[in-house]
Amino acid sequence: MLCGRTNVNKFLIEEQRRNPALIGDLSMLISDIVRSCKAIAQGVSRGSLAGVLGDEGQVNVQGEVQKKLDVLANQAFLHHCEWGGHLAAMASEEMADIYPIPTEHPRGRYLLVFDPLDGSSNIDVNLSVGSIFSVLRCPERADDRPPSSADFLQPGSRQVAAGYALYGPSTMLVLTVGNGVFGFTLNREIGEFLLTHPNLRISPETREFAINASNERFWEPPVKRYVSECLAGRTGIRGQDFNMRWVASMVAEVHRILMRGGVFLYPRDSKDPAKPGRLRLMYEANPMAMIVDQAGGLASTGDAHILDVQPTSLHQRIPVILGSRHEVERLERYHREHANGEDQPFRSPLFSTRTLFRDD
């Protein structure tokens, strides 16, 4: 039954024939990324049997304790992607600085940015985690200088490919090369990702949202307004009941949204004034924004489209609101109305402020 399915390599070759802009080494680079994800899937699925769970004992550039699997997953990307001649440099959540391709390998024309294992607090409790990646063109340079971190600081609209692997009950690869979003499922018997979800689209409407409710007191007013209206359900202004989910793994949340719609929020909050959001622009927000955009959804900070944001540093954080287009547009409107002081009814004490924990 499976022999009729398209594997990811065939998909890339056919895509390349349709789209001449997708030059040969991009599809070969994606094949190297796919190999990295297969190796990580193997480590994640063996868990305790392979002795890969637990902390590594180091702290990464984000100030987060690295898990052993974070480090192994980072090594898998470097190992599988450095030698092919397609890349000029890589950057990842787990490395403070960029990783220029060692001189023993040919230097290519792309840059790869990745989060090798996103949601890694879920690893030790055997819940879904994922890898996220983004491919950019390396700016042309007259001399032979190696790439610098400044070369990576391109807005998400310049990504040529983006995707994620979800290590869940089944391992899936979701990919865009700028021509729609395609989902592949790993068949472990033959070691191949097979096309199972062609042309994924996010429904514009939804009745499901995802947010870490423990941060409620730190949220910005437009987000408080949105969530309180959802919670009011059919008796409130929205006139319908909403459902809530939180996996604490961005890959799993985005995947659920691709499958059945929804909106995901990790908004700007006042918890730590030094951080404008929790998620990282270059290797979390941007690749997910490209996928969501290609699937007909929308990704925003609340004030600007994520794909338009000019990065200023490699590990920059950013507020993220993404998913079903009409809900994200509503959240953008609430941000505009708040900025213009037009959300007075909401600010009034007469407004019934519902919270997640009580209904005043």
Ligand code: F6P
């Ligand atoms: O840093 C990324 C991440 O693990 C995301 O995958 C996830 O959406 C979020 O952080 C979870 O945050 P929290 O710990 O606040 O639930």
